Amino acid sequence: MAGFREASGDLQLESVTKTFGDFTAVDDIDLHVPRGSFFALLGPSGCGKTTTLRMIAGLEQPTAGRVLIGDTDLTGSRPYERPVNTVFQSYALFPHLNIRDNVAFGPKRRKAADTAKRTDDALELVQMSGFATRKPSQLSGGQQQRVALARALVNHPEVLLLDEPLGALDLKLRREMQVELKRIQTEVGLTFIHVTHDQEEAMTMADTVAVMNRGHIEQLGAPAALYDLPRTRFVANFLGQANTGVGIIKDTDGDHIVADVLGTPVKILKSRSQVHDGEVLFGVRPEKVTVSRTQPEGAGNDVKGVVRDVSFLGVATSYLVDMPSGTTWSCYEQNLDVEPLDLRPGDEVWLTWNAGHAFGVPA
Amino acid sequence: MTALAHAAVDPGADPAAPAPRATKRSWTAYVLLLPGALWLGVFFLLPLVQLASVSLQSRYPGFPGYYYRDVNLDNYASALTDYAPHFARSFLYAGLATLLAFVVAYPLAYAMAFKAGRWRNLMMICVIAPFFTSFILRTFAWSQILADEGWVAGTLNFLHLLPGGNIINTPVAVIAGLTYNFLPFMVLPIYASLERADPRVIEAGGDLYANGFTTFRTVTLPMSMPGVLAGTLLTFIPAAGDFVNMELLGPQRGKMVGNVINDQFLAIPGGYPVAAALSFTLMAAILVMVFLYVRRFGTEELV
Amino acid sequence: MSTTSPPASATSARSTAYRPSAAKRAQVWLANHFAILSAILVLLYLFLPVAYTFAFSFNDHGKTNIVWQGFTWEHWQDPCGVPGVCGSLVTSLQVGAISTVVATVLGTLMALAMVRYRFRGKSASNVLIFVPMATPEIVMGAALLTIFVQGFANIGIDLGFTTIVFSHIMFCLSFVVVTVRARIQSLDPRIEEAAQDLYASPMQTFWKVTFPLILPGILGAAMLAFSLSFDDFIITNFVSGNENTFPKFVYVASRRGIPAEANVIGFSMFVIAVLLVVGAQFVSSVRASKVKE
Ligand SMILES: Nc1ncnc2c1ncn2[C@@H]1O[C@H](COP(=O)(O)OP(=O)(O)O)[C@@H](O)[C@H]1O
Ligand SMILES: [Mg+2]
Numbered sequence: 001m002a003g004f005r006e007a008s009g010d011l012q013l014e015s016v017t018k019t020f021g022d023f024t025a026v027d028d029i030d031l032h033v034p035r036g037s038f039f040a041l042l043g044p045s046g047c048g049k050t051t052t053l054r055m056i057a058g059l060e061q062p063t064a065g066r067v068l069i070g071d072t073d074l075t076g077s078r079p080y081e082r083p084v085n086t087v088f089q090s091y092a093l094f095p096h097l098n099i100r101d102n103v104a105f106g107p108k109r110r111k112a113a114d115t116a117k118r119t120d121d122a123l124e125l126v127q128m129s130g131f132a133t134r135k136p137s138q139l140s141g142g143q144q145q146r147v148a149l150a151r152a153l154v155n156h157p158e159v160l161l162l163d164e165p166l167g168a169l170d171l172k173l174r175r176e177m178q179v180e181l182k183r184i185q186t187e188v189g190l191t192f193i194h195v196t197h198d199q200e201e202a203m204t205m206a207d208t209v210a211v212m213n214r215g216h217i218e219q220l221g222a223p224a225a226l227y228d229l230p231r232t233r234f235v236a237n238f239l240g241q242a243n244t245g246v247g248i249i250k251d252t253d254g255d256h257i258v259a260d261v262l263g264t265p266v267k268i269l270k271s272r273s274q275v276h277d278g279e280v281l282f283g284v285r286p287e288k289v290t291v292s293r294t295q296p297e298g299a300g301n302d303v304k305g306v307v308r309d310v311s312f313l314g315v316a317t318s319y320l321v322d323m324p325s326g327t328t329w330s331c332y333e334q335n336l337d338v339e340p341l342d343l344r345p346g347d348e349v350w351l352t353w354n355a356g357h358a359f360g361v362p363a
Numbered sequence: 364m365t366a367l368a369h370a371a372v373d374p375g376a377d378p379a380a381p382a383p384r385a386t387k388r389s390w391t392a393y394v395l396l397l398p399g400a401l402w403l404g405v406f407f408l409l410p411l412v413q414l415a416s417v418s419l420q421s422r423y424p425g426f427p428g429y430y431y432r433d434v435n436l437d438n439y440a441s442a443l444t445d446y447a448p449h450f451a452r453s454f455l456y457a458g459l460a461t462l463l464a465f466v467v468a469y470p471l472a473y474a475m476a477f478k479a480g481r482w483r484n485l486m487m488i489c490v491i492a493p494f495f496t497s498f499i500l501r502t503f504a505w506s507q508i509l510a511d512e513g514w515v516a517g518t519l520n521f522l523h524l525l526p527g528g529n530i531i532n533t534p535v536a537v538i539a540g541l542t543y544n545f546l547p548f549m550v551l552p553i554y555a556s557l558e559r560a561d562p563r564v565i566e567a568g569g570d571l572y573a574n575g576f577t578t579f580r581t582v583t584l585p586m587s588m589p590g591v592l593a594g595t596l597l598t599f600i601p602a603a604g605d606f607v608n609m610e611l612l613g614p615q616r617g618k619m620v621g622n623v624i625n626d627q628f629l630a631i632p633g634g635y636p637v638a639a640a641l642s643f644t645l646m647a648a649i650l651v652m653v654f655l656y657v658r659r660f661g662t663e664e665l666v
Numbered sequence: 667m668s669t670t671s672p673p674a675s676a677t678s679a680r681s682t683a684y685r686p687s688a689a690k691r692a693q694v695w696l697a698n699h700f701a702i703l704s705a706i707l708v709l710l711y712l713f714l715p716v717a718y719t720f721a722f723s724f725n726d727h728g729k730t731n732i733v734w735q736g737f738t739w740e741h742w743q744d745p746c747g748v749p750g751v752c753g754s755l756v757t758s759l760q761v762g763a764i765s766t767v768v769a770t771v772l773g774t775l776m777a778l779a780m781v782r783y784r785f786r787g788k789s790a791s792n793v794l795i796f797v798p799m800a801t802p803e804i805v806m807g808a809a810l811l812t813i814f815v816q817g818f819a820n821i822g823i824d825l826g827f828t829t830i831v832f833s834h835i836m837f838c839l840s841f842v843v844v845t846v847r848a849r850i851q852s853l854d855p856r857i858e859e860a861a862q863d864l865y866a867s868p869m870q871t872f873w874k875v876t877f878p879l880i881l882p883g884i885l886g887a888a889m890l891a892f893s894l895s896f897d898d899f900i901i902t903n904f905v906s907g908n909e910n911t912f913p914k915f916v917y918v919a920s921r922r923g924i925p926a927e928a929n930v931i932g933f934s935m936f937v938i939a940v941l942l943v944v945g946a947q948f949v950s951s952v953r954a955s956k957v958k959e
Contacts, residue, residue: 079862079863080862080863084863086863090856092859106865151860389783391783392782392784396775396776396779398772399773399776400791402835402839403798404794406832407797407798410806410813411809413812414805414809417812467708468708474702488940488947491893491943492939493713493716494893494939495893495897495932497913497932497935499899500916500924500929503924507722507733508718546708546712596800604805611920621804624804624805628808628904642805643805
């Protein structure tokens with residue numbers, strides 16, 4: 001293997017930028033992905049996820065910045081020189097080769113001594129041993145997906161890139177494959193970079209999630225941390241649901257700032273707000289809001305609204321409540337009470353939440 | 364087999380294919396391109412330049428077959444005046460043959476695309492196979508079929524449908540020969556574009572318009588326009604330059620421009636300059652027509 | 667056209683279940699089968715002259731083979747019996763083979779460049795490829811004749827086999843480029859990227875992935891090139907000098923009546939081509955069904 005770069009360690013992107021003409025697809029990204037972690041790159045379609053992956057794979061060269069694995073700088077090297085493999089969005093299986101030859105393609109190019117055994121093992125791992133002599137066109141989408149995974153895994157790359165690998169599968173198969181992928185990652189212990197636009201998928205699978213928007217990374221962290229304390233408006237809205245309102249910060253009260261949201265004073269912990277004066281977008285997650293028929297005493301953060309819609313979900317009930325500000329909040333109450341609330345559309349209700357659960361981001 | 368169909372249809376891009384990403388930019392492209400481009404340069408462009416220069420040459424008086432370099436526009440004047448009727452006939456016969464070929468080819472292409480099922484490939488072979496008996500042999504066979512003693516003329520005369528008495532050695536025979544010879548070039552592109560069309564769209568059209576003809580006019584035909592465009596060009600261009608059908612099937616007088624060019628070059632000593640001028644005029648006229656035609660009816664970039 | 671005659675409609679009115687009249691049914695049947703019926707008619711039309719060629723290969727003709735004079739096997743027993751006919755066939759096959767190989771190789775390289783690269787002069791190249799297809803053969807033949815006579819003859823290349831091959835490669839080239847280009851364009855570029863991602867160098871990517879996938883297109887282009895070259899008369903007539911190709915032999919002979927031996931050869935080529943193509947189709951479908959098992 002002429003030019004093959006042995007490299008091992010954490011994946012690092014340093015100030016990576018990619019422009020196409022005068023369009024910036026990826027804008028000055030810094031990333032550090034520890035070896036062996038399951039990392040998700042989450043963002044809406046067109047935000048630059050695929051472009052980022054392609055730069056890691058070497059299929060695209062960054063306009064500026066560096067790509068490193070461990071201490072080895074891979075910038076400028078060709079795809080076949082990198083210890084990185086990709087599961088393509090459309091699988092890109094070789095239509096003229098059978099499944100076994102598809103999987104054996106990488107080891108053969110690297111002249112691996114144990115190609116046959118590795119191929120068998122990889123097919124075993126994805127439970128496709130029985131299909132070794134078929135052609136890709138004779139497999140279902142889910143099966144093709146497994147083969148694409150085996151074809152990449154068989155090379156034991158330092159970093160495995162998965163570009164919306166489950167995007168083409170139906171919902172049920174998708175849930176199954178999410179569990180399966182997680183199992184395989186734990187089993188082989190490789191660094192997985194999983195690109196998706198499905199926030200639920202990212203949150204259930206990844207150790208770390210990076211939320212991308214318009215070519216840059218908005219926020220990066222453990223799924224629970226991102227959900228609990230988003231740092232930008234985009235993350236707040238993209239990850240899960242958020243009830244939000246724009247306010248002006250008027251005051252402080254001990255550890256809290258107090259914002260005026262259309263006449264209602266709202267408290268946010270200073271440590272949970274990214275802004276401390278001027279405009280703020282405050283938010284609370286639906287399950288953190290309590291619905292009651294009467295104004296609770298002493299809670300502080302409370303607003304009166306009108307129920308628009310009630311859906312009973314079994315374990316919980318979800319309410320849509322029209323707020324005086326003109327927005328609609330969504331609230332999610334577990335059905336724990338002995339005596340149910342029994343609200344109807346049109347009823348007036350009070351919504352309250354603990355100030356410690358609210359967050360503030362730049363408006 | 365389908366390759367021929369695509370070849371014929373597709374001077375442009377395949378709309379069904381994923382967007383090609385011509386991202387690589389390197390000198391490799393020139394290395395790949397060079398041998399072929401050089402070949403076209405030496406054996407297509409250079410000869411055209413030479414032809415252009417010949418078309419302006421003058422004869423040495425008294426030395427048939429010898430010329431000197433000149434800018435003699437008389438050759439063009441002669442081409443455009445003396446031979447105007449030949450041009451007119453060429454374009455008229457080629458145009459009629461193209462129209463007829465379209466009418467004959469469309470049902471065949473349609474049946475191949477939508478009705479043939481597993482017979483599709485066999486039908487494709489049937490369309491192409493006659494190529495392999497030399498086209499001169501087949502044209503000669505037509506001269507036998509259309510001969511005065513043949514059954515076609517016999518039947519028509521019996522029915523008093525042939526007032527002139529014969530078909531062979533008339534323009535009708537020439538147009539029939541042109542239609543026949545270039546038919547595959549009409550069938551294959553239309554077939555290729557119909558094959559790419561989604562039959563469900565046509566069914567939907569059938570639901571919207573009860574009338575079969577309306578469905579055809581508003582749904583099927585527009586979908587096959589790229590193929591019709593390519594097919595008409597691939598039929599018209601060779602038909603307009605042909606001389607073999609006229610030679611084997613046509614009358615003694617009233618030839619086409621192809622016959623004149625052929626005779627001037629190969630039979631008449633000293634005919635080079637006028638023949639070159641005729642060739643150039645023919646090519647220019649066809650290119651202009653193609654350009655206007657593609658501008659008017661082109662559904663996609665042809666070049 | 668009247669669709670229902672009065673007695674027929676009376677019958678259908680009397681019967682309880684609606685039963686269209688015979689004429690009506692015939693009309694519906696015709697409408698449903700119009701395309702396929704006309705297709706069969708057109709195919710018969712395409713084959714009619716081939717059938718004539720076949721029939722007249724058995725004609726026991728004297729000087730001219732124009733009218734039917736009686737049956738004989740003679741011409742099939744010795745197809746080379748007429749001077750020059752087999753020589754011209756061999757020339758045509760040689761010209762076809764050489765032109766096909768060269769045009770297919772050069773054309774495939776050009777097609778690769780045209781689809782896979784961006785470069786200065788791309789649209790000029792496109793025009794250079796398109797214009798030969800839009801130029802009548804007679805113009806190309808005339809142009810080639812002038813350059814061969816007034817240019818190439820001076821460097822020792824006279825009209826003959828070489829000039830025929832040069833010309834055939836030229837007019838086959840554009841058709842090859844267009845055919846192969848369509849095939850490459852329909853190829854998902856990610857498949858090649860996947861190969862690179864799996865450690866295949868550019869050369870390996872081409873030979874292990876790209877080439878096998880575009881091969882059907884290349885073979886189709888080669889077949890097209892061969893049939894164009896084998897059947898060409900107009901250009902060949904200009905650039906061949908004293909060399910005889912099969913179409914030229916037939917054309918020259920047609921003045922006096924084509925000898926039945928030429929019919930034998932022409933029809934045999936047709937049969938061979940059909941058998942080759944049908945055979946290839948059969949083999950590939952057998953292979954496909956084997957894989958499915
Ligand atoms: N080769 C290219 N040329 C021009 N623009 C491109 C190219 N590749 C991607 N883009 C643009 O870059 C943006 C990001 O694309 P991509 O990384 O594919 O997004 P994602 O995978 O997040 O959906 C898109 O707007 C896309 O149109
Ligand atoms: Mg993408």
